[in-house]
Every structure is written in C-alpha cells, then in structure tokens.
Amino acid sequence: MALDFPAFAGGVLTRRAPEAARLQARPRARRSRNSLYQRILARLSGPGATFCFVAGLFLSTGVYGAVKGGHYAALVAEKGEPADILARALGLSIKAVTIAGESELSEAEILSTAGIGPRNSLPFLDVASVRERLQKLPLVKEVAVTKFYPDRLLIEVEERQPSALWQTDGAVHVVAADGTALDAMRDRRFANLALVVGDGANMRLGEYLALLDAAGDLRERIRAGVFVSGRRWNLKMTDGVDVLLPERNPAAAVASLVNLQREARILDKAVLSIDLRQSDRMVARLTEDAAAERAELIARKPKAKGGQT
Numbered sequence: 001m002a003l004d005f006p007a008f009a010g011g012v013l014t015r016r017a018p019e020a021a022r023l024q025a026r027p028r029a030r031r032s033r034n035s036l037y038q039r040i041l042a043r044l045s046g047p048g049a050t051f052c053f054v055a056g057l058f059l060s061t062g063v064y065g066a067v068k069g070g071h072y073a074a075l076v077a078e079k080g081e082p083a084d085i086l087a088r089a090l091g092l093s094i095k096a097v098t099i100a101g102e103s104e105l106s107e108a109e110i111l112s113t114a115g116i117g118p119r120n121s122l123p124f125l126d127v128a129s130v131r132e133r134l135q136k137l138p139l140v141k142e143v144a145v146t147k148f149y150p151d152r153l154l155i156e157v158e159e160r161q162p163s164a165l166w167q168t169d170g171a172v173h174v175v176a177a178d179g180t181a182l183d184a185m186r187d188r189r190f191a192n193l194a195l196v197v198g199d200g201a202n203m204r205l206g207e208y209l210a211l212l213d214a215a216g217d218l219r220e221r222i223r224a225g226v227f228v229s230g231r232r233w234n235l236k237m238t239d240g241v242d243v244l245l246p247e248r249n250p251a252a253a254v255a256s257l258v259n260l261q262r263e264a265r266i267l268d269k270a271v272l273s274i275d276l277r278q279s280d281r282m283v284a285r286l287t288e289d290a291a292a293e294r295a296e297l298i299a300r301k302p303k304a305k306g307g308q309t
Helices: 019-044 047-069 071-079 082-089 107-114 127-134 201-221 250-264 288-300
Strands: 006-009 012-015 096-100 140-148 152-159 162-168 171-176 181-184 194-197 222-228 232-237 242-244 271-275 283-286
Touching: 096 107, 107 127, 107 152, 127 140, 127 152, 162 201, 171 201, 194 201, 201 222, 201 232, 201 250, 232 250
Parallel strands: 096 152, 162 194, 194 222, 242 271
Antiparallel strands: 006 012, 140 152, 162 171, 171 181, 222 232, 232 242, 271 283
16 A cells, blocks of 8 residues: 655645545646636626726826826916825915015015925925025025925025125126125115125135225225236225235235325325335326326426535
C-alpha cells in the first residue's frame, strides 16, 4: 500500500493527495474557472453595467471636449480649481486677509502680486509660492504668510527702506541701503535723500554716506556724489563747484575741505573746482572771469628792478 507522508508547504502541514485523485481534480478546477469567467461576463453584459459603461464613456468624452474646447480653462479662470471650489463650498474660503508692516506698498499691490483673490481657498493656497512672488518685489526684504483656519490669512511684510537716490543713464531711482533699486523716482517724496551718480554708485552707497557724515556743516552744501571710473568720488556742491577726492582715504580730504572753508572760505570764492587728490597740496581752478582778473592783477603788479632792494 502506498502511504502518503505529511509535507510542510507554506507553513501549513498538508498531505499529498493520491496521483489519481489529483488527475481527477484538474478538469474540475478548469470547469470552476470557466464558470467564474462566464458569470463575470454575464454581469458585464447586463443592462446596468452597459449603462455605467456608456455613462462613463460620455462623461470622459465630455471632459475631454471641455478641456480641448477651452471651457474647463474658462471655468478655472472664473471659479478656480475644482479643489478650491469644493473647499469653498465646505466653508474654507479666504474671507479676510490681514497685511502688516507695509508702508510704501499698497494692499492692492500686495494682493495682486500674491495672486490672492475670491477664487482661492485656504487649504489649497500654496503659501511658499505666495511668499516667493512677494519677495520678487524690490521693496520687500522679508515676508511671512500664515494660515488661520477656517478662513483667515496673515501676510507680514518687512520693507526695504529708501536710503538714497541713484542717477544712471539719465534716470533716477530710489535705492535701499544695500544698493537695491526699489523704484523709479516718480514724485518729490524722496527729493531730500542723498543723491549718487554713476555706474556702480548705488553699490558703494555706504562710502558716500560716510563722506557726508565727515563733511559736518558742509553737508548741506553737497548736492551729489559722483562715482568716477568705479574708483573714487567727486563732490558736486550746490553752487556748482566740483571737489575731487582721492581714491584712498577720501574722508581725510573731506576734513581738509572743512578746514579750508572754515579758515579761508574757499567755497565762497570764484572757483570751478578744488582738487584734493594729492594729500600735500590743494589745486583750485578759477572761473574764467576770476582767472582773467587775476591775470590782469599780476600784469599790473610792478616788477622789481635788478640791483634794487
């Protein structure tokens, strides 16, 4: 007699069926699988399944046509994305936006740049994208965007402060302390700010402001700082006199100018320019009238005769 020994298969102890029994089981298994397939096909060919299939086909065709025809884009443009529409229906719209820290920027400008409007919903608002868009504004130094559920948003802005005016290529810009151009000068609001002129002058603004501090009482008579050849500064005075400063230690030259004005009233004389680029001397260029007058005085001055004392 053939004996069936236990075999361990798949973690479960089973017995092997006799060979004949296994051969008889195979047709039954095939008939069982065929019967299952037939039942599935019968269900799929039934009226309910046909209706669902046709409805799904029409729905997908309609969606495809709406997308291709531009109707979906028009819906999104008017009402927002489907996720936003659903969130707003659930009471998660943005009903209030609080903006803090703005001074030069208007609320309308901030909201427009942020892309926030009635189509948005709070859950699906991408605050990282909002922050990135706002930081592209030259006036914005830092910004934070915070959600408060269910329907409020807080935007905190730190603006760059206008520090000076920068003239280049015939245009005047308002710039921050770090040299960033904030906006074109559109009115007289910033007319009293320090003015720098020339390529790269905005990036050396700190140097020029330090020279203004060194000028003391003469600061009011300095109209602009002209950055020359990317190396040094000239001071343009309010009366048109140019003061040429050295590349190295210009603050010492400004101190010398202050002393010359205090002792000799140099800026009140008929001069076109004062050259302080050499530390051991000052060279003044006179106006044409003053130069002619000086030449005439020298010509009239009697010359000493030889041998006389």
